[in-house]
Amino acid sequence: DTTPPTWAGGYPQAGTVTNTSAQVLVQTNESGKGYYVVVPHGATAPTAAQVKAGQDGSGSDAGSGKKGYVDLTANTPATIDITGLAPSTDYDVYMVTEDGVPNLQATAAKVDIATSAAPDTTPPTWAGGYPQAGTVTNTSAQVRVQTNESGKGYYVVVPHGATAPTAAQVKAGQDGSGSDAGSGKKGYVDLTANTPATIDITGLAPSTDYDVYVVTEDGVPNLQATAEKVDIATSAAPDTTPPTWAGGYPQAGTVTNTSAQVLVQTNESGKGYYVVVPHGATAPTAAQVKAGQDASGSNAGSGKKGYVDLTANTPATIDITGLTPSTDYDVYVVTEDGVPNLQATAAKVDIATSATPTFTVTFNSQGGSAVSNITNVNSGSTISAPAVPAKEGYTFSG
Missing domain, CATH: 2.60.40.4070 (Immunoglobulin-like)
Structure with a gap:
């Protein structure tokens, strides 16, 4: 062969x-x-x-x-x-x-x-400045992330100062003790290489400090060795409580035949709105009082509506003019703080104006005159009289 x-x-x-x-x-x-x-x-x-x-x-x-x-x-x-x-x-x-x-x-x-490329054994790295805190409210927070590789960004939220979890614990949604971080306190976002992404965290407590641990992993998967910490401080809960009247307020102040004062004081700064309606009229809502309307939604009219600026725990006076003498009124007042939080119901103050002032002049048969039967005239008041008063003449025999 x-x-x-x-x-x-x-x-x-x-x-x-x-x-x-x-x-x-x-x-x-x-x-x-x-x-x-x-x-x-x-x-x-x-x-x-x-x-x-x-x-x-x-x-x-x-x-x-x-x-x-x-x-x-x-x-x-x-x-x-x-x-x-x-x-x-x-x-x-x-x-x-x-x-x-x-x-x-x-x-x-x-x-x-x-031959093919060597297997990727290098975990992703964070882009400069990432991860970082984003928008934080009283119950939620955002953490912004960006890495040099596509993959996933895992996170857990723990109380500020708690033991730091390992990278594997963060991926598993656990705190530093290995316990489940709880609903809303763990999760992940999908990441695209060199593209910012946002982690949205909800269910936080107002006025509370948290530590958010984040770790990223590529598609191989290669997990970072150590989780990165982002500090979060939630804001205070929003003020949803309207002001309250101080004890004894609102109350009637000085009342004349054509004007009245209502004294007000609340526990917060803001505004005190009022409308004046006939006594016994249907009560307006708080919103109607603020809008200067009566219960029918009609404009209360000039001098029958308005507001005063209020400073917390400081008395203020509402001055009402243009009233009719000898008349009963209901003054509805409502206060609102700067948020604004408006009281749910208007408070009522009863006002009764006095009668028109009168006086009687009597004449003596021997000459002279006297003023008597003075009504509704305050001491020290100036009384207007006609320039040419009417008179009658009398003749006496003897």
């Missing part, structure tokens, strides 16, 4: 290739050996004798892992396993077969191999 073996159709061919290894599949028509050498892609092709000797095209030793042989059985596939390759690298694998005589093939066959 002087004829060397021949490769079966389609052989040799590349098999499984990784980042550091490759397989070459071979099959011949005779039993014998299959020799190989691995050289850089594009290097000078070795001769069949050089391949058998484990040499490259220059006659140098191909090196450990880059040469060898497999035993072949006629018409039976066999696999050459090559290891120690560099990731992301192209190689030429030269193979030649020889039967047991031995008859060696005249020329080596070439198979191209391209």
Whole structure:
């Protein structure tokens, strides 16, 4: 036998290739050996004798892992396993077969191999300034995150100063003791490389400090070794309570025949609104009082509506004018703070104006006159009289 073996159709061919290894599949028509050498892609092709000797095209030793042989059985596939390759690298694998005589093939066959990239074993890193606190309210907070790789950003929320959880605990939604962080206090967001994302946290307590631990992981997955902490301080709960009247307020002050005062005092600064309606009229709502309307929604009219500015715990006076003498009124007042929180119900103050002032002039038959029967005239008041008072003349005999 002087004829060397021949490769079966389609052989040799590349098999499984990784980042550091490759397989070459071979099959011949005779039993014998299959020799190989691995050289850089594009290097000078070795001769069949050089391949058998484990040499490259220059006659140098191909090196450990880059040469060898497999035993072949006629018409039976066999696999050459090559290891120690560099990731992301192209190689030429030269193979030649020889039967047991031995008859060696005249020329080596070439198979191209391209190893894959090395596996990613590096976790993502935070972009400069991230993670950072975003918008924080009295019951919620945002944490802004951005990394150099796509993946996930995990978080847990713990009381300020609590033991820091590990990266694995953060991913598992646990605090530093390994306990579940609780609903709303754990979770994750999907991350796109070099793109900001927002973690939304709800269910927080007002006026409370928290530590938010965040950790990121890529798709491999490679998890960061240590969680990063972001400090959060929620604001106070919003004021939803309207002011209250101080004891004894509102109350009637000085009342004349055409005017009245209502004295007011509340526990908060704000405004005190009022409307004046006929006594016994339907009570307006608080909103109607604020709008200067009666219970029908009609404008209360000039002098019958308005407001005064209020300072917390400080008495103030509402001055009402243009009233009718000898008339009963209901004055409805309501207060509102600066938020604004308006009282739900208006308070009523009863007002009764006095009668119009009168006095009587009497004349003495012997001459002179006197003023008597003075009503509704305050001491010290100035009384207006007609410029030319009416008079009657009387004649007495004797």
